[in-house]
Amino acid sequence: xxxxxxxxxxxxxxxxxxxxxxxxxxxxxxxxxxxxxxxxxxxxxxxxxxxxxxxxxxxxxxxxxxxxxxxxxxxxxxxxxxxxxxxxxxxxxxxxxxxxxxxxxxxxxxxxxxxxxxxxxxxxxxxxxxxxxxxxxxxxxxxxxxxxxxxxxxxxxxxxxxxxxxxxxxxxxxxxxxxxxxxxxxxxxxxxxxxxxxxxxxxxxxxxxxxx
Amino acid sequence: xxxxxxxxxxxxxxxxxxxxxxxxxxxxxxxxxxxxxxxxxxxxxxxxxxxxxxxxxxxxxxxxxxxxxxxxxxxxxxxxxxxxxxxxxxxxxxxxxxxxxxxxxxxxxxxxxxxxxxxxxxxxxxxxxxxxxxxxxxxxxxxxxxxxxxxxxxxxxxxxxxxxxxxxxxxxxxxxxxxxxxxxxxxxxxxxxxxxxxxxxxxxxxxxxxxxxxxxxxxxxxxxxxxxxxxxxxxxxxxx
Numbered sequence: 001x002x003x004x005x006x007x008x009x010x011x012x013x014x015x016x017x018x019x020x021x022x023x024x025x026x027x028x029x030x031x032x033x034x035x036x037x038x039x040x041x042x043x044x045x046x047x048x049x050x051x052x053x054x055x056x057x058x059x060x061x062x063x064x065x066x067x068x069x070x071x072x073x074x075x076x077x078x079x080x081x082x083x084x085x086x087x088x089x090x091x092x093x094x095x096x097x098x099x100x101x102x103x104x105x106x107x108x109x110x111x112x113x114x115x116x117x118x119x120x121x122x123x124x125x126x127x128x129x130x131x132x133x134x135x136x137x138x139x140x141x142x143x144x145x146x147x148x149x150x151x152x153x154x155x156x157x158x159x160x161x162x163x164x165x166x167x168x169x170x171x172x173x174x175x176x177x178x179x180x181x182x183x184x185x186x187x188x189x190x191x192x193x194x195x196x197x198x199x200x201x202x203x204x205x206x207x208x209x210x211x212x
Numbered sequence: 213x214x215x216x217x218x219x220x221x222x223x224x225x226x227x228x229x230x231x232x233x234x235x236x237x238x239x240x241x242x243x244x245x246x247x248x249x250x251x252x253x254x255x256x257x258x259x260x261x262x263x264x265x266x267x268x269x270x271x272x273x274x275x276x277x278x279x280x281x282x283x284x285x286x287x288x289x290x291x292x293x294x295x296x297x298x299x300x301x302x303x304x305x306x307x308x309x310x311x312x313x314x315x316x317x318x319x320x321x322x323x324x325x326x327x328x329x330x331x332x333x334x335x336x337x338x339x340x341x342x343x344x345x346x347x348x349x350x351x352x353x354x355x356x357x358x359x360x361x362x363x364x365x366x367x368x369x370x371x372x373x374x375x376x377x378x379x380x381x382x383x384x385x386x387x388x389x390x391x392x393x394x395x396x397x398x399x400x401x402x403x404x405x406x407x408x409x410x411x412x413x414x415x416x417x418x419x420x421x422x423x424x425x426x427x428x429x430x431x432x433x434x435x436x437x438x439x440x441x442x443x444x445x446x447x448x449x450x451x452x
Contacts, residue, residue: 021353041359053350057372057450067358070368095450115358 002154002166002183010175011155012050015121018153019045030119046117050124052108054096060107061092067115075114082110085144102133109141113148120145122154126161138164163187237419245419246426254408259427262393262404265321266431269328270389277333278378281340286370291341298337306331306392314400324396324404328389335388336381343377344370376451379443386435390428 003011017024020040028035035043055063064082065075083089086106096104105125112120122141126134142165145152156162162169162183169186171178219239226238233241249255284291306327313326347370355365397406405424412420 019357021357040353040357045357047354047357049350049354051348051350053348053354055351055355055369057447059449066355066360066368070355070358070360070364097450097452111354111358 001152002156002162002169003172003177004156004159004162004169004186005172007157009157009172011157011172012123013175014172015047015123015153015155018119019043019047019121021047044118046112046115046120048108048112048120048122048125050127052104052125054104054108054111056096059093059095060088060099063096063107064110064114066111071115078114079110082114085113086110086140101129102137105129105133105137109144113144113150118151120150120152122152124156125154126156126158134161135164141165159186234416235418237422242419242422242426246423249420249423255423255427258403258405258408262390262397262406263431265324265396265404266328266389266393269325269393270332270386272325273329273332273389274336274382274385276329277336277381278340280333281337281378282344282366282370282374284337285341285344285374286366298334302334302338307395310396310399319400321401323400324393327392327396331388331392332385335385336378339377339381340374343374346377347373372446375446376443379439379446383436383439383443386439387432390432390435394428 003014005011013022016022018028020028020035020038020043030043040047055066058066061079061083065079068075068078080089083092086109088103088106088110091099091103091107096107099107108125126137129137138161141152144150152165154162154165163186164183166183168180169183170180223239226233226236226241237245246255280294284294309327309330310323313323317323317326351373352365352369355369360368393404394406394409397404398410401407405427409421409424412418412424
């Protein structure tokens with residue numbers, strides 16, 4: 001599922017609330033189970049941060065294995081498996097500063113998947129990537145989602161990303177969900193066009209990511 | 213090369229007898245004096261006394277500064293409560309504390325140790341806080357979502373990422389600790405390199421004064437290099 005909306009719509013706040021990273025009023029339910037008082041580490045969520053938040057002092061393998069180590073689970077086999085899945089096994093001993101944007105993205109995703117979360121929360125993860133890398137990653141994410149059968153919630157202000165990655169798209173504005181629709185009908189929705197016209201004049205500019 | 217050049221010029225100028233040798237001794241004479249002071253044990257005794265004070269004051273001050281810095285960097289309530297107090301105390305020049313400490317702890321070994329403690333505490337405190345506050349919050353949140361406890365986050369994320377700032381503080385303050393111990397020994401304590409300096413001044417022993425200054429310079433440099441090496445060893449892989 002993708003949550004699409006303009007900057008300042010409350011998308012990241014919704015994601016942080018879901019993950020339990022910030023205090024909130026109201027209730028969050030996972031499979032009808034209230035998450036009240038349950039820390040983020042025990043909600044079964046994986047969180048891919050907008051800036052990826054890789055540990056700069058740890059190499060790729062240690063980054064990916066961090067969650068397993070702190071949970072005192074066996075890391076080696078799982079780390080190698082994820083590095084292979086994300087096609088970054090050759091970067092195992094590199095540090096984040098020596099990785100490209102796309103490589104960092106893959107490592108961050110591998111780290112997030114390491115603890116086998118039930119829900120993967122993606123906070124505008126493609127922002128800093130070029131179009132080609134972005135397309136590749138969206139394709140791979142869909143593949144991983146199907147292979148692992150994991151629920152993904154993508155937050156984005158880019159309608160193309162929302163349509164390409166998600167089965168369903170929720171439109172969010174001013175802290176509220178305005179509507180939920182299948183991604184196939186997302187671009188034919190009147191809401192999206194009015195939102196795009198109102199909020200995304202820049203998308204009409206040549207060369208912008210929305211024109212891909 | 214530049215050092216050798218200075219030494220050669222020093223030796224030559226001093227040998228021209230433009231100034232009496234007791235006022236401006238040649239480098240070679242200073243080295244001979246240094247040898248005698250070492251052979252007689254005078255230099256060693258005073259050096260060890262100063263070194264012990266520096267190590268004690270610096271270790272205690274740094275440990276306290278880093279610990280308090282971690283507390284204030286991680287707990288905003290602690291930071292808000294203590295910051296105003298430390299902001300008032302920090303600007304006081306360290307030797308300004310000397311008269312008060314002379315009354316409180318007396319004129320003994322504890323005085324320079326306390327002064328070095330104060331001199332090390334504040335910079336390490338603020339460097340540690342800056343290091344911790346500079347860490348990307350998302351990195352800490354990422355560790356939390358991955359299952360790390362507060363204690364694990366502290367030891368595996370916060371402290372390693374604050375190391376560069378902590379070491380900058382250690383590096384700068386190690387030299388300062390030597391300056392403070394010399395000052396304290398010059399005004400109040402009868403042993404140590406500072407005391408030897410004062411005795412030499414009253415006896416017009418310029419060669420001994422220069423020996424003390426060389427020792428002081430070498431120790432400041434050694435401590436600074438030592439911490440630079442430690443910082444590099446701990447962080448070069450990920451900082452480059």
